[in-house]
Amino acid sequence: xxxxxxxxxxxxxxxxxxxxxxxxxxxxxxxxxxxxxxxxxxxxxxxxxxxxxxxxxxxxxxxxxxxxxxxxxxxxxxxxxxxxxxxxxxxxxxxxxxxxxxxxxxxxxxxxxxxxxxxxxxxxxxxxxxxxxxxxxxxxxxxxxxxxxxxxxxxxxxxxxxxxxxxxxxxxxxxxxxxxxxxxxxxxxxxxxxxxxxxxxxxxxxxxxxxxxxxxxxxxxxxxxxxxxxxxxxxxxxxxxxxxxxxxxxxxxxxxx
Amino acid sequence: xxxxxxxxxxxxxxxxxxxxxxxxxxxxxxxxxxxxxxxxxxxxxxxxxxxxxxxxxxxxxxxxxxxxxxxxxxxxxxxxxxxxxxxxxxxxxxxxxxxxxxxxxxxxxxxxxxxxxxxxxxxxxxxxxxxxxxxxxxxxxxxxxxxxxxxxxxxxxxxxxxxxxxxxxxxxxxxxxxxxxxxxxxxxxxxxxxxxxxxxxxxxxxxxxxxxxxxxxxxxxxxxxxxxxxxxxxxxxxxxxxxxxxxxxxxxxxxxxxxxxxxxxxxxxxxxxxxxxxxxxxxxxxxxxxxxxxxxxxxxxxxxxxxxxxxxxxxxxxxxxxxxxxxxxxxxxxxxxxxxxxxxxxxxxxxxxxxxxxxxxxxxxxxxxxxxxxxxxxxxxxxxxxxxxxxxxxxxxxxxxxxxxxxxxxxxxxxxxxxxxxxxxxxxxxxxxxxxxxxxxxxxxxxxxxxxxxxxxxxxxxxxxxxxxxxxxxxxxxxxxxxxxxxxxxxxxxxxxxxxxxxxxxxxxxxxxxxxxxxxxxxxxxxxxxxxxxxxxxxxxxxx
Numbered sequence: 001x002x003x004x005x006x007x008x009x010x011x012x013x014x015x016x017x018x019x020x021x022x023x024x025x026x027x028x029x030x031x032x033x034x035x036x037x038x039x040x041x042x043x044x045x046x047x048x049x050x051x052x053x054x055x056x057x058x059x060x061x062x063x064x065x066x067x068x069x070x071x072x073x074x075x076x077x078x079x080x081x082x083x084x085x086x087x088x089x090x091x092x093x094x095x096x097x098x099x100x101x102x103x104x105x106x107x108x109x110x111x112x113x114x115x116x117x118x119x120x121x122x123x124x125x126x127x128x129x130x131x132x133x134x135x136x137x138x139x140x141x142x143x144x145x146x147x148x149x150x151x152x153x154x155x156x157x158x159x160x161x162x163x164x165x166x167x168x169x170x171x172x173x174x175x176x177x178x179x180x181x182x183x184x185x186x187x188x189x190x191x192x193x194x195x196x197x198x199x200x201x202x203x204x205x206x207x208x209x210x211x212x213x214x215x216x217x218x219x220x221x222x223x224x225x226x227x228x229x230x231x232x233x234x235x236x237x238x239x240x241x242x243x244x245x246x247x248x249x250x251x252x253x254x255x256x257x
Numbered sequence: 258x259x260x261x262x263x264x265x266x267x268x269x270x271x272x273x274x275x276x277x278x279x280x281x282x283x284x285x286x287x288x289x290x291x292x293x294x295x296x297x298x299x300x301x302x303x304x305x306x307x308x309x310x311x312x313x314x315x316x317x318x319x320x321x322x323x324x325x326x327x328x329x330x331x332x333x334x335x336x337x338x339x340x341x342x343x344x345x346x347x348x349x350x351x352x353x354x355x356x357x358x359x360x361x362x363x364x365x366x367x368x369x370x371x372x373x374x375x376x377x378x379x380x381x382x383x384x385x386x387x388x389x390x391x392x393x394x395x396x397x398x399x400x401x402x403x404x405x406x407x408x409x410x411x412x413x414x415x416x417x418x419x420x421x422x423x424x425x426x427x428x429x430x431x432x433x434x435x436x437x438x439x440x441x442x443x444x445x446x447x448x449x450x451x452x453x454x455x456x457x458x459x460x461x462x463x464x465x466x467x468x469x470x471x472x473x474x475x476x477x478x479x480x481x482x483x484x485x486x487x488x489x490x491x492x493x494x495x496x497x498x499x500x501x502x503x504x505x506x507x508x509x510x511x512x513x514x515x516x517x518x519x520x521x522x523x524x525x526x527x528x529x530x531x532x533x534x535x536x537x538x539x540x541x542x543x544x545x546x547x548x549x550x551x552x553x554x555x556x557x558x559x560x561x562x563x564x565x566x567x568x569x570x571x572x573x574x575x576x577x578x579x580x581x582x583x584x585x586x587x588x589x590x591x592x593x594x595x596x597x598x599x600x601x602x603x604x605x606x607x608x609x610x611x612x613x614x615x616x617x618x619x620x621x622x623x624x625x626x627x628x629x630x631x632x633x634x635x636x637x638x639x640x641x642x643x644x645x646x647x648x649x650x651x652x653x654x655x656x657x658x659x660x661x662x663x664x665x666x667x668x669x670x671x672x673x674x675x676x677x678x679x680x681x682x683x684x685x686x687x688x689x690x691x692x693x694x695x696x697x698x699x700x701x702x703x704x705x706x707x708x709x710x711x712x713x714x715x716x717x718x719x720x721x722x723x724x725x726x727x728x729x730x731x732x733x734x735x736x737x738x739x740x741x742x743x744x745x746x747x748x749x750x751x752x753x754x755x756x757x758x759x760x761x762x763x764x765x766x767x768x769x770x771x772x773x774x775x776x777x778x779x780x781x782x783x784x785x786x787x788x789x790x791x792x793x794x795x796x797x798x799x800x801x
Contacts, residue, residue: 075529076529089528089529091526091527091528091529091590093527093590095527095590097527097528097529098728110578111724111727111728112527112578112722112724112725113527113528114722114725115588208530211466211467212533213461214578214579215724215727216578216579216622216625216628216629216724217447218628218757218758219624219625219628219758219759219760219761220385220386220448220460220624220628221461222385222401222760223401223402223412224461230757231756231757231758232756232757
C-alpha cells in the first residue's frame with residue numbers, strides 16, 4: 001500500500017513540475033492559480049474498490065469538468081468559478097468585505113464587511129486552512145529546485161470520506177486534491193500559475209469596475225432586470241470559498257465531529 | 258393625471274426670461290415658480306383638501322387662522338415602517354420595559370392626531386421609496402424609482418427630466434429663510450433623503466459611476482453632486498432667489514462623494530477604495546471649499562466634539578454605505594452616532610435660526626432589516642426612531658413645531674396566530690392559557706411574526722447585522738423551530754414565497770402628527786397630502 005502511494009505521489013509531483021517549474025519567481029501573495037476540476041460518479045465496481053485506500057482514476061461515469069482559478073494579492077483574493085466570481089478584501093481593521101461578480105452581466109453585489117477569523121481567511125486564500133491541513137496525515141515531503149511539495153492523505157470510515165492532497169508548502173497552494181465520498185469524486189489539479197503582474201492586476205481591476213449594488217439595496221430595485229432575476233433565482237454562489245466540486249457544491253475534506 | 262395649464266406655462270417662461278437679471282432677490286415664491294407642482298392634478302386635489310377642510314373636523318375659517326403657525330417642521334419617516342411593524346415594535350418596546358407589551362405606546366403614538374396614507378405610486382400598486390417620498394415632499398404623486406420629478410418623466414431617461422422638476426418642501430423652507438436639515442441612517446443619497454433635495458430620472462444615479470454614458474452626456478447630474486451643489490442649483494432653477502444651502506446633513510454614503518482612489522479613504526474605510534466616483538471629484542472637499550466655516554465629520558468622536566451652539570453647518574458621512582443597524586452600531590469601525598443623537602444635534606444647530614427650521618429624519622434601515630427577513634432589527638430600529646421623535650418633542654416648542662411621523666410604504670410582515678397576552682413578540686406562538694408552543698398541522702411550532710416572501714428561515718444566533726443572512730441560501734417554507742431561540746437578534750423569520758429579498762407591501766401607512774396644523778392629519782388620504790399639511794402649517798409657499 002505504501003509503495004502504491006509513493007508511486008502515485010511521484011506521478012502527481014512529476015505532472016506538476018512539468019507545468020510549474022518554469023520559474024522560481026512566484027510570490028505566494030501575488031499570483032493566479034488555474035485549476036481543472038473534475039466531478040464524477042464512481043461506477044459500482046469502484047465502490048467495491050473504495051474499501052481500500054486506493055482511489056480509482058479510471059472507469060468513472062457522469063464526468064463533469066470545468067475550470068476554476070484563484071487569484072491573490074496582498075489582502076485580496078479573487079475566486080473565479082465559471083461566470084461567477086468573488087473578491088474578498090481584508091481591510092486594516094481585520095474586517096473582510098466580500099463582493100460577488102457576475103461576469104456575463106458585468107455587475108457586482110457587495111456585502112457588508114464583517115469580522116473574520118484567521119482560519120476562515122486562510123480557507124478563502126488557500127482553499128484549505130492550515131488548521132485543517134494539520135489534521136491530515138502527512139505521507140511525504142519532496143523539495144525540487146524551487147518548492148517543497150507535501151503529500152497528505154486521510155480517511156474517515158464513518159462517513160466514507162477519503163482523499164489526498166499534494167500541497168505546495170512555499171506558495172500555500174493546492175497542487176492536486178482528490179476527495180471521494182461514497183459515489184462522488186471530486187478532483188482538483190493545478191494547471192498553471194500566473195505571475196505576470198499586469199495579468200493579475202487586470203483580473204481584479206476589470207471586476208472592480210463592474211456596476212455594483214449593495215445587497216441591502218436589492219429589495220428596493222425591483223425594476224432592474226438583472227436584480228429582479230437574481231431576486232427570483234437567488235444570488236448564492238456555492239463554492240465561493242473553500243473546496244467544492246464541479247457542480248459548485250461544498251465538499252468536506254474531513255468529517256467534523 | 259397631470260393637467261397642464263398652458264397659461265401658467267407661458268407665465269413661467271416669461272418669468273424665467275424676465276428673471277435673468279437677478280439684482281432683485283427677495284426670495285418670494287411665485288405661483289409661476291411652482292408651475293410644475295401646482296399644474297399637477299395631485300397638487301390641486303391636495304391643496305383643495307386643506308382649503309375646504311374636507312378631511313378634518315374644523316371649519317375652513319378656523320383652519321385659515323392656523324396657516325403659517327408652524328415655525329418649525331420635522332418630518333420623520335420610518336422607511337418600510339408599516340402598521341404591523343408599529344404594532345410589533347410597540348409590543349417589543351413594552352416587553353423590554355417589563356410590561357406585557359400590547360398596551361405600550363411608542364412616543365409618536367401618543368400624538369393627538371393620526372390618519373392613514375395611500376402609498377401607491379402613479380405607475381405601481383405597491384410603491385417604492387423614491388415615488389412615495391417625492392409625493393410627501395412635493396405634494397405630487399409620481400412614478401416608482403424617480404426623484405423629485407413628476408410622472409411625465411420616463412424613468413432612466415435623462416432628457417425627460419427637463420421641465421418636470423418639482424420644488425420640494427425643503428427647498429421652499431430654504432427659500433423662506435429657514436434653516437434646513439436632512440438626516441438618514443441610509444446613504445444620504447438613497448431615495449428617501451434624496452427626494453428632499455434632488456431631481457433625478459433614476460434613484461440609483463447616486464454618483465456618476467452609476468449613470469449611463471448617455472445620461473452624463475445629456476447633462477444630468479448625479480444625486481451626490483446635487484446635494485453638494487444644492488444651493489447653486491436651487492438659485493439657478495428658481496430665478497431671483499438667494500438661499501444659503503442646507504445647514505445639516507448627516508447619514509451614510511461616503512462612497513458617492515469620494516473618488517475611486519484609496520488615497521481618499523477615511524479612517525472608517527472597509528473597502529479597498531472607499532469612493533466610487535469615476536470623475537475624480539472629491540465632493541467632501543468641494544463642500545468644505547463652499548462652506549469654509551462648516552464641519553465635515555466621519556466618526557463618533559468628531560460628532561461628539563461638535564458644539565451645536567457655535568456650529569453653523571454640519572456635514573456628517575458616517576459610513577461608506579448605509580449606517581449600521583442600531584443593534585450593530587458597536588461594530589462600526591470608527592463609531593457612529595445613533596438616530597436620536599443625530600436628531601438631537603441637528604435640532605440644536607437648526608434652532609439657532611429665528612425664522613425656524615425644516616428637518617427630515619429617516620430611519621432607513623427598518624426597510625433593510627425587513628428585506629433581509631429579520632424582524633429583530635426592523636423593530637429595534639423602529640424603537641430607535643421613536644426615541645429620536647421623543648428627542649424632538651423634548652427639544653422643541655410644541656406651539657411652534659409641527660412634527661409628523663409616518664412611513665413611505667409597508668412590508669409583507671405579519672403578526673399571526675393566537676398568542677396569549679404578553680407572549681414574547683419575537684417568540685413562538687403560545688396560546689391563551691397554555692405554556693407550551695402551539696403546533697401547526699405539520700406538527701411544528703411557529704412564530705407570531707413572519708413574512709409572506711423573502712429569504713426565509715435563518716438562525717444566526719446573536720448576529721446583529723441583518724444583512725448577514727444574504728450569505729446563505731434561500732430557505733422559504735417551514736422548519737422545525739422546537740430548539741431554536743427565535744427571540745435572538747440573528748433569527749430570521751420563516752417566509753412563504755422564496756425570494757432573495759423580501760418585498761414592500763401595498764397597504765396604507767399610518768401618519769401621526771402634533772403641533773400647529775397637526776389636526777389636518779386625519780382620515781385616509783393620498784400620501785401627497787403630507788406636503789400640503791406641512792406647506793399650510795408653515796406657509797412655505799407664502800401663498801395667499
